[in-house]
Amino acid sequence: MAKLSLSDLGGLVYSTEVGRTCPVCRQAIAACTCNAPKRPAGDGVVRVSRETKGRAGKGVTLVRGVPLIEAELVALGKQLKAACGSGGTVKDGVIEVQGDHVERVMQLLQAQGHKVKRAGG
Structure with missing residues (x-):
């Protein structure tokens, strides 16, 4: 069995200067840009609907x-x-507002510059 060096183990994981580090970019976890959140892709239309199911x-x-x-x-x-x-709440990328506020929510989103459509009946 071959002897492993430290570089074979994935590199620096912890530093006394910055704490935990990213093994890919070797930056502090707080400054890591490898897994930076990206805007979700979509068709650019915000859909507002009313639901009672469940x-x-x-x-x-x-x-x-x-x-x-x-x-x-x-x-x-x-x-x-x-x-x-x-x-209300935010679950799985969907904003839920308690009650029937479809028209009010659509007006607010349009005022913020979103392209809004009413979905459902």
């Missing part, structure tokens, strides 16, 4: 297709919930 008859407004990374999506969700005076 929610015991309670209606929610769903916003899909917003081309933002997760942190920006959470901030947008917070803005929409505050403007509608309602609760």
